[in-house]
Ligand SMILES: Nc1ncnc2c1ncn2[C@@H]1O[C@H](COP(=O)(O)OP(=O)(O)O)[C@@H](O)[C@H]1O
């Protein structure tokens with residue numbers, strides 16, 4: 001399963017499948033909330049631009065910064081090389097003969113580079129091109145990126161374009177001796193980019209060196225910091241300290257600030273008409289109460305639990321289906337009669353489970369929409385701060401691509417809404433991708449009356465919520481948990497349980 005945040009896996013992906021330079025690198029220990037109680041993003045990603053001559057050590061500096069930051073929110077390294085323009089056959093032939101100027105600013109699609117960077121900075125997703133140095137060509141594949149709290153853009157021209165410069169919070173220039181740069185470039189291009197030594201030297205003298213003097217070196221004046229191209233450990237440590245202090249200033253305390261109120265307020269819509277409320281509770285028929293009685297019973301076998309969860313999930317999804325738009329469809333019956341009926345009127349529809357408790361709702365969704373695509377989000381509680389962390393994003397294509405996302409309808413699945421911290425993060429993630437708020441239907445078994453539902457509804461009033469029961473209590477406890485980062489360290493983490501009466505941990509009871 002591809003994981004957006006697996007830097008090494010992604011590097012392998014690029015180098016093995018596409019035979020390109022490592023255009024983009026991602027690294028993460030989970031992304032804390034980037035939005036406030038009103039659901040709106042509070043801060044942009046922190047963007048660093050690193051320029052310098054070819055083989056001066058830009059990528060090295062970027063990677064050392066990531067390494068030195070250690071346990072930080074998601075960092076993405078974006079290379080300017082990804083944005084080389086698509087070449088014609090003629091240009092590619094010239095490139096193979098070392099007669100194409102890759103070092104002129106016009107060789108790079110600066111507008112696309114700036115657009116992608118602006119999207120990522122504003123917490124939106126982007127799809128960046130993948131470039132092959134061996135083929136001298138942009139490949140047909142692209143790479144989906146989302147969720148970086150820190151972005152490092154590196155390349156010879158990253159400080160050249162004013163639109164790009166405006167996006168940086170920190171500008172770095174790597175200053176390196178020309179001889180060292182040439183020696184490094186020969187070694188790298190022969191080893192990694194499939195070039196001959198004669199070709200490298202020819203290209204260097206014809207294009208690389210003049211362009212460095214004319215276009216690259218002059219941009220050093222825009223830099224906030226000049227970093228040496230070798231022996232730069234101290235400079236990198238200073239930069240990291242600055243980034244850490246900037247990130248601390250931006251840190252949000254979402255869970256600490258969230259104020260819980262009773263769910264009764266939300267069920268009573270302003271007009272007094274329950275239909276106007278964004279929360280729909282299934283009709284409490286004896287049949288439904290029977291299902292809940294089985295599920296709440298601690299003596300229920302796992303087999304029965306799964307059976308009744310699947311049944312309940314189907315009922316909830318059927319209710320959710322009522323919220324979708326339908327259009328008229330005329331059919332001819334087997335008795336040769338024209339009959340006017342209805343069919344779904346949606347372009348794209350998909351499911352997204354909040355792992356892993358959303359999983360038990362998936363079967364219900366698949367029973368109702370047999371060919372539906374289901375993505376997932378993994379949100380976990382930070383062992384130190386109690387804040388939610390976005391650890392993994394795997395969304396269907398109709399959400400990953402913005403032009404499709406605006407027309408997509410999404411069933412967001414989670415077993416319960418207690419503090420609403422995961423629901424908040426999941427909805428914000430969908431909105432960042434361009435999904436419309438009134439196209440999101442949150443389907444859940446249980447809502448805690450005194451949990452975060454009220455804040456969730458105030459922040460996202462157009463998201464419809466379908467649930468089967470509302471329980472009285474929410475019990476929050478601190479439990480001891482192993483810290484993945486510290487060696488052998490234990491710390492406390494906050495866990496919330498719906499009680500009175502509650503159903504226990506639905507995911508555990510379903511899967512274990
Ligand atoms: N500070 C450094 N110390 C040792 N080797 C370095 C240093 N900076 C770069 N290098 C080496 O030089 C080569 C080119 O560096 P790289 O960061 O890829 O250059 P650029 O991204 O500027 O083209 C790589 O093999 C890299 O390991």
Ligand SMILES: Nc1ccn([C@@H]2O[C@H](COP(=O)(O)O)[C@@H](O)[C@H]2O)c(=O)n1
Pocket residue numbers: 053054055081084095102103132133136137155156208
């Ligand atoms: N097809 C290409 C495209 C670019 N180059 C050279 O790459 C250099 C920039 O990359 P760095 O990692 O060195 O910053 C640039 O100087 C181009 O000449 C190439 O050789 N072939």
